[in-house]
Amino acid sequence: MSNQHVFISADQFHPDPYTQSRNAEGALNAAMVHADISRSYEEYLEIFDEFYADDVEASSETTEEPIRGKAGVRSLLFSFLVPLHAMAEVGGVSISVRQTPIPGDVVDETHSGWTLELVGATGKVFTVNWRTFRKWKDSRVVLEHHYDHQQSGEPLTDGDLRLNLLEPPTGLPKSS
Numbered sequence: 001m002s003n004q005h006v007f008i009s010a011d012q013f014h015p016d017p018y019t020q021s022r023n024a025e026g027a028l029n030a031a032m033v034h035a036d037i038s039r040s041y042e043e044y045l046e047i048f049d050e051f052y053a054d055d056v057e058a059s060s061e062t063t064e065e066p067i068r069g070k071a072g073v074r075s076l077l078f079s080f081l082v083p084l085h086a087m088a089e090v091g092g093v094s095i096s097v098r099q100t101p102i103p104g105d106v107v108d109e110t111h112s113g114w115t116l117e118l119v120g121a122t123g124k125v126f127t128v129n130w131r132t133f134r135k136w137k138d139s140r141v142v143l144e145h146h147y148d149h150q151q152s153g154e155p156l157t158d159g160d161l162r163l164n165l166l167e168p169p170t171g172l173p174k175s176s
Helices: 017-034 042-051 070-089
Strands: 052-060 094-102 109-119 125-137 140-152
Touching: 017 042, 017 094, 017 109, 017 125, 042 052, 042 070, 052 070, 070 094
Parallel strands: 052 140
Antiparallel strands: 094 109, 109 125, 125 140
16 A cells, blocks of 8 residues: 655646647647548638637748738638648548657747648549648747648649549430
């Protein structure tokens, strides 16, 4: 029998800023990896709304000016997600997202590596890799920068999608 006393530190309930940003980064990345774009793009928008600050600033090495404010970044995200959702739901494209943490020691900054893989109905594979830098404040992303973009394979075309819905059923004449 043990008479050891267990003490709970108040720090467990209010982690330091380093731990807080790492926990938030882990939760955000896990949510994004586990969301299913073929089911819905709205899930990603809900994740964005949950984790990003109203005054977020987003940029990439390919844009001249950063986008400031949640509404502007949300609009950009929407224009990226809707075509992916359509390709997955209607076009038969298999879409997977993978994330790799990149260690760092700055209190409120995180880095991660991302891979987006698209596999067309024909089996053709197109992969995009990039890294993300995030600055955190109170468990909210206040700055996100995408860099080191790389792609492999040729982008998918209409021929790689399962769009035979426009073809008449077998045995029926095609309209002229």
